[in-house]
Amino acid sequence: MTYRKKLIEVALPLEEINKQSAREKSIRHGHPSTLHLWWARRPLAACRAVLFASLVDDPSEYMPDEKSAHDERERLFRLIERLVNWDNLNDEKLFAEARLEIARSVARNLGVEVPVGDAAIREFLATKAPPVLDPFAGGGSIPLEAQRLGLRAYASDLNPVAVLINKALIEIPPRFANRPPVHPPLTPGPSPRRGEGGRGEEQPSLFQKEWRGAQGLAEDVRYYGKWMRDEAEKRIGHLYPKVSVIANPDGTYRHATPEEIQNSKSKIQHLTVIAWLWARTVKCPNPACGATMPLARSFWLSTKKGKQAWVQPIVDNKAKAVRFEVRTGEGKAPDGTVNRRGASCICCGTPVPFEYIRAEGKAKRMGAQLMAIVAEGKKGRIYLAPVANHEEIASTAVPIWKPELDLMGKAAVNVPLYGLRTQADLFTARQLVSLDIFSDLTIEARKRIESDALVAGLPLPIASVYANGVMTYLGFAVDKAADYWSTICFWHNGAAHQKIVNTFARQAIAMSWDFAEGNPFSESSGHFFRFVSLISEVIDTAAPAISTAQVKQCDAADLYSNKEVCVSTDPPYYDNISYADLSDFFYVWLRRSLGKIYPEIFTTMLVPKAQELVATPYRFDGDKERAQRFFEEGLGRVFVHLREIQQPKYPITVYYAFKQAETEEDSNDDNNDTLAVSTGWETMLEAILLAGLTLTGTWPMRTELITSLKKNVSALASSIVIVCRVRALDAHAVTRREFIAALKRELPPALKELQQGYIAPVDLAQAA
Ligand SMILES: C[S@@+](CC[C@H](N)C(=O)[O-])C[C@H]1O[C@@H](n2cnc3c(N)ncnc32)[C@H](O)[C@@H]1O
Structure with a gap:
């Protein structure tokens, strides 16, 4: 099988990717992590770089000699370095440049001309480039970045909460891109402050202003979120x-x-x-x-x-x-x-x-x-x-x-x-009374949004779909409220901040002795309108609202009618996180407020658990080995399936989550449930190879700020991106002698390239 090597199979500007990935952790406003809590999210910077480099040809494939290939690679590196910087997220010119670069490679692979102009390039990518599929989409980082690069994004997850997060990030915003909000006129007053629900803005400006991307949608979320807050205060303020x-x-x-x-x-x-x-x-x-x-x-x-x-x-x-x-x-x-x-x-x-x-x-x-x-x-x-x-x-x-x-x-x-x-x-x-009332108000808000949308001129089916969209974000605000309004929350009395600490500040529900009960109607830590503001900022800032997306709830092993996709995914990892168990906390409130508009994904009383790929012994009568086998075999089946639907001209990328529990610090876990997973890496590689895939690269990704790393993992990457290809069915095995000869021939120039890619010495062996 012949294919053009992609950039990710040769070199990456890792230092900048890692720096920007770590930096993202401290971004509080507009980052998708503030849309809805999800565990173990991949940094957007890393996902963006990985996708870009998986679609763009390595210059050795089209430049005439080594020197010009090297220079061209440097040019692509500079582009990636700008792309991964959070500050450039809304730099339309930069993203148009990135899309052009991807389009060039896609056109080269198809043997067609590169279209001219950004609109034509978008159309080309949305129809001719392989759709990116993430069957373990979780918090949606990979599909979101695929969409930002102009590609079709297909996301699925077994967990209904994750499915809704993905809908909110990539499915709803493009449907209503570049539209003004639908809410009725507001009384004139001082100009609205960011995050204040458009208070005081006059209606004519809603139409005079140019509403780009998902700004109109974000404004409606603020407006109806503010309405919910005020209405709730009337009912339960006492x-x-x-x-x-x-x-x-x-x-x-x-x-x-x-x-x-x-x-x-x-x-x-x-x-x-x-x-x-x-x-x-x-x-x-x-x-x-x-x-x-x-x-x-x-x-x-x-x-x-x-x-x-x-x-x-x-x-x-x-x-x-x-x-x-x-x-x-x-x-x-x-x-x-x-x-x-x-x-x-x-x-x-x-x-x-x-x-x-x-x-x-x-x-x-x-x-x-x-x-x-x-x-x-x-x-x-x-x-x-x-x-x-x-x-x-x-x-x-x-x-x-x-x-x-x-x-x-x-x-x-x-x-x-x-x-x-x-x-x-x-x-x-x-x-409970407050969460109840806010859930009811989400449903009441929907009716208002629909009738306001009709008045604003949207035809009925669209007005109704729009109301469902806005309501989804309002339902998320109630989930955020649940996270900040439980008795697990405590008061942080620290020197820098005094505030309410949310339920899931830890990846567990742990007993609290003294607890903080926040006031939904304050203007400080834990109030309802803050949650609405955070959500609308994500829609404003981070939702690209371009190109089509498909989001569905399904088991990754049952997939799909899709064919010829480019898979990029971040599978669960043994018993690292019990997504289904933890997310029940959110599911019950989402089901209450949004169950009627998403009947197909809220069929069960709690999050479906049996098919979840997680190696938790309690689901197997305490049998650790069976739990481990269930996970490994299940993941193996998914890889076999992914191999079948992957477009062979492009590599599959898999994030291998470095498990914190592999460190000594966690080895005496409280309940001793943590499995001995020192063989995790080999198991993952074996599953990939057995599925008929072959490895073409591995990249260590540091997603933690060095200062915050636990001391005993400071020398290790926190995840590894594995790059693999569909192996030809007739691929022949090589002898040891052939293997060593190939290594001698290819390793020195590859190492040189890696060193120029700014890989930290500690990660060089892994990347090589
Ligand atoms: C590591 S997380 C993905 C995180 C994601 N990349 C992000 O950045 O937020 C793995 C996901 O796999 C999902 N999952 C577990 N078992 C699954 C299955 N059998 N089919 C589909 N998804 C599954 C979990 O619900 C979880 O969201």
Whole structure:
């Protein structure tokens, strides 16, 4: 089988790709990772470079001699270096240049002329270039970058949440590209600030302005998201009371007394609460004490220098009760009452083992006591002691609906030990009420969007599809809310930031003792409109809204009618992440808000699990070997299938996730479930070779910032891109002698090329 070598089979400007990939991790606004949480996303920079270099011929295929090929390669390197820079994401000229480069190679491979002009090139790529297929699409990095390069993007995943993320990134935006928003006129006022829902913008400007790409869609998401927020405040705002405070002469604040509230209004400030900080409680097992003992990991509220604040528990020994005050200034918070070894009663000092707390939790005798309130002050956060009526108000919330579905597998490793057995158990009643109302409002917003779209002139079927599209993003905002509004969230009291830490800050659902309950209606950490803004920024900034896309839910092994595709994919890796178990957390809320518009992907009550390629022993009665075999054989079957549908003129690229658990640090994993996977690399290569593919390159990708790497993996790449080709059925085996002769002939010039590609010495052996 003859084919032209692609750039990725010869050299890559790895240093810049890795630098930009690492940099992406710190980008907070507009990055697809802020659209919806997904685990182990590949950096866009790496995906973009890999795809570009998989489609573009290596210059040795078309330049007359080695020197000119080298110079041409350097030119392509410079182009890739600009392409991977996040700052250039919306540089249309640069991307037109990249598309032209791909079109040249595609035309060369087809033996046709290169079309002239960007529109013709786009059309050419969208019809003649091989579509890029990612059957393990996850958070959508690879399909998104395929689309940005003007290629058809085919994405599929078994997991409905991943499928929706891909729809939101590549399927919905191009359908409504370059259209103005449909929302009705707004009252005139000051110009809108970015992320403020277009507040104050006048309707004529909606039409006067040129709406490029998905900007109109993003604007509607902001507008209807703001409508949802305001409407929710009307319905449940009373559950989120303000605090009435008076400034002390030293600049701190105290609660106003009921008399002061009535009499001296002028000095009183009514501040919006950012978060209520609670400690879980159990009854002290010491019969002589029996106090309701607070369980708190830490009493610090802020460790910021000069702004220290902490909770001071005050024990009333007679009443066997604890109340809390807030202290600021010099001093130190007392130690928390729970650590890795167990808890202790703050009233009598009795050590309390986890077994007791677990039993109390399972018997539904675990409660919560308000420890502190964080409010929005003019100059930053204000920490206040609890007020009784705030606890009472929270206790009046009664949810109408809740997701009473059991936590499964990896999501159920820890919290069910303490009696948190279902998805609903992860939330307070007030949080459930809010998530309920926001889910309902997503459905109500849809009706409004559809009728506004009709008024704005969209014909019925399109108005309806548009409403579904906007609603999808609003459903994502509710998912983000769930992530920030569960009792797993805690208050980050760090020196740099004080904020709510989301449920999935770790890749697990781990028990929290003290937790932060955010206010949907604040303008600070964890409020609803922030989620809407983050989502609309992604649509604005990162969605290319060009070329067609196909997104579907299916098992990668069952694929597909597609043929002649170019596969680029990032398969799951043993038991690294249990996507299905963890994503149930989001699925239950998405199903509630979006289930009716996506009936085909929300058929099951929870995320489908049986076909998921993950080597978790619990799905095989604890049998690790069977779990490992299931994963390896399943992946092997997928490769066989991918070989059949791959267009042989192009290479397949597979991301091999370097498993963090292969390091010593994780080898004594808590539950000992982690498999010994030192053979992982060989297994992957074997699966590829057995599927009738042959390796033509491997590239180490560093996606971690060096400073944040765990010490014992600092010398290793965090993933490897494997480049392979469809092996001809009549390919003959070579003898050892032939192999060594070929190595001697080809290795020295290849190494030279690699060194010029700026590969770090530590990665050279791998890349070679
Ligand atoms: C490593 S992740 C992909 C991450 C993605 N490249 C990104 O950047 O976000 C692997 C994906 O494979 C999916 N998956 C697992 N088993 C599958 C199967 N049998 N068929 C299709 N997808 C599967 C998981 O749901 C997960 O989204």
